[in-house]
Amino acid sequence: MEFFKELLTLFCTAVVVFGGGFYYFTCLFGPAEQKGKTAVQLSGGSLDKEKVKEGYEQYWSFFQRGVNGNDLNASDKVPAFVDTFYNLVTDIYEWGWGQSFHFSPSIPGKSHRDATRMHEEMVVDLLDLKPEARILDAGCGVGGPMRAIAAHSGANIVGITINEYQVERARAHNKTSGLDSLCEVVCGNFLKMPFDDNSFDGAYSIEATCHAPKLEEVYREIYRVLKPGSRYVSYEWVTTKLYDSEDPEHVEIIRGIERGDALPGLRSYKDIAEIATKVGFEVVKEKDLAKPPAEPWWTRLKMGRIAYWRNHVVVTILSWLGIAPKGVVDVHDMLYVTADYLAKGGDAGIFTPMHMILCRKPE
Ligand SMILES: C=C(CC[C@@H](C)[C@H]1CC[C@H]2C3=CC[C@H]4[C@H](C)[C@@H](O)CC[C@]4(C)[C@H]3CC[C@]12C)C(C)C
Numbered sequence: 590m591e592f593f594k595e596l597l598t599l600f601c602t603a604v605v606v607f608g609g610g611f612y613y614f615t616c617l618f619g620p621a622e623q624k625g626k627t628a629v630q631l632s633g634g635s636l637d638k639e640k641v642k643e644g645y646e647q648y649w650s651f652f653q654r655g656v657n658g659n660d661l662n663a664s665d666k667v668p669a670f671v672d673t674f675y676n677l678v679t680d681i682y683e684w685g686w687g688q689s690f691h692f693s694p695s696i697p698g699k700s701h702r703d704a705t706r707m708h709e710e711m712v713v714d715l716l717d718l719k720p721e722a723r724i725l726d727a728g729c730g731v732g733g734p735m736r737a738i739a740a741h742s743g744a745n746i747v748g749i750t751i752n753e754y755q756v757e758r759a760r761a762h763n764k765t766s767g768l769d770s771l772c773e774v775v776c777g778n779f780l781k782m783p784f785d786d787n788s789f790d791g792a793y794s795i796e797a798t799c800h801a802p803k804l805e806e807v808y809r810e811i812y813r814v815l816k817p818g819s820r821y822v823s824y825e826w827v828t829t830k831l832y833d834s835e836d837p838e839h840v841e842i843i844r845g846i847e848r849g850d851a852l853p854g855l856r857s858y859k860d861i862a863e864i865a866t867k868v869g870f871e872v873v874k875e876k877d878l879a880k881p882p883a884e885p886w887w888t889r890l891k892m893g894r895i896a897y898w899r900n901h902v903v904v905t906i907l908s909w910l911g912i913a914p915k916g917v918v919d920v921h922d923m924l925y926v927t928a929d930y931l932a933k934g935g936d937a938g939i940f941t942p943m944h945m946i947l948c949r950k951p952e
């Protein structure tokens with residue numbers, strides 16, 4: 590009889606420990622940076638739950654073709670597949686990273702959240718933002734940067750993203766944060782924006798224009814909507830001067846980054862200023878913000894190994910229970926592999942997600 594009492598006690602203890610841990614990681618746990626999504630809320634964005642697996646397979650086959658040498662730059666289908674990509678990843682990004690979908694240099698003694706905000710608030714200084722200014726955020730995500738920049742400057746930010754689900758999320762976060770009077774979000778294509786010529790006092794894009802098949806097209810559109818004399822700053826994803834296109838290992842790392850981040854083709858750091866000049870901008874300055882004394886931006890990715898495995902277990906169980914959409918596990922596995930390629934790119938010094946270029950539209 591004693592044996593059965595002890596077995597029952599052990600069983601109940603296990604239920605409490607594992608059940609409590611499962612409840613925590615599925616219903617309460619969110620990114621340390623900001624409370625966003627929990628695991629039980631993971632969805633396929635604007636995709637119906639039963640369409641997530643199909644959406645992932647369509648995305649993967651399209652961008653895999655690009656890796657096999659097909660020229661995605663020529664494809665006018667890229668924006669639609671980028672939209673599919675963000676339907677698939679937006680909730681996982683919010684759950685596992687936060688409301689700012691970009692990297693930042695690590696800052697010793699600072700939290701990820703503080704380092705992220707400092708990286709975003711740098712835009713205020715670069716554009717010399719003033720209250721009342723009307724500023725464009727091209728590729729605004731769920732609005733993490735726009736809220737930081739609006740709060741820091743008092744400027745009015747208009748964000749545009751191709752993904753309708755992100756518009757909903759951004760508007761909800763803007764309202765929750767009390768910044769909806771300064772922050773507006775529009776669903777549209779930054780290659781053809783619904784804004785008048787010469788209608789913004791400044792513009793920025795943070796790790797977004799890398800999705801444009803031709804950088805010239807998005808730069809030309811941003812140039813069009815800027816008032817003469819106003820500034821544009823962009824944090825670009827580029828290969829660095831250490832990248833060797835003849836080195837198979839380098840090529841594999843960059844292809845892995847392109848596949849896992851919906852990129853039609855990473856550009857070289859050498860091309861950015863030339864493209865900006867071609868559309869009419871004056872280039873004020875350029876700088877790879879990842880270069881020392883900045884601390885590695887990819888440390889945060891590397892610290893996630895155990896977290897990634899835990900998250901994999903959580904999404905697998907939730908998908909098996911039918912709570913998370915089928916296909917979320919495939920998306921999560923894709924992101925796990927992508928994190929590895931990004932960290933390798935950072936370690937090798939062949940890739941940077943923060944090549945900053947500051948431009949000015951002549952008077
Ligand atoms: C600018 C872009 C996105 C940059 C980053 C916000 C994201 C790039 C890779 C993403 C992630 C990789 C691993 C995920 C992990 C497996 C999961 O458990 C939790 C979320 C991740 C950490 C996720 C978070 C966002 C990224 C770091 C590109 C798309 C232009």
Ligand SMILES: C[S@@+](CC[C@H](N)C(=O)[O-])C[C@H]1O[C@@H](n2cnc3c(N)ncnc32)[C@H](O)[C@@H]1O
Pocket residue numbers: 668671675688689690691727728729730731732733734749750751752755777778779780794795796797798800801
């Ligand atoms: C990696 S996210 C960065 C979001 C935001 N800048 C941030 O740092 O959190 C890239 C963003 O660019 C947007 N995007 C990509 N291609 C686009 C296009 N053609 N038109 C409008 N937005 C686009 C995506 O929808 C997404 O919101």
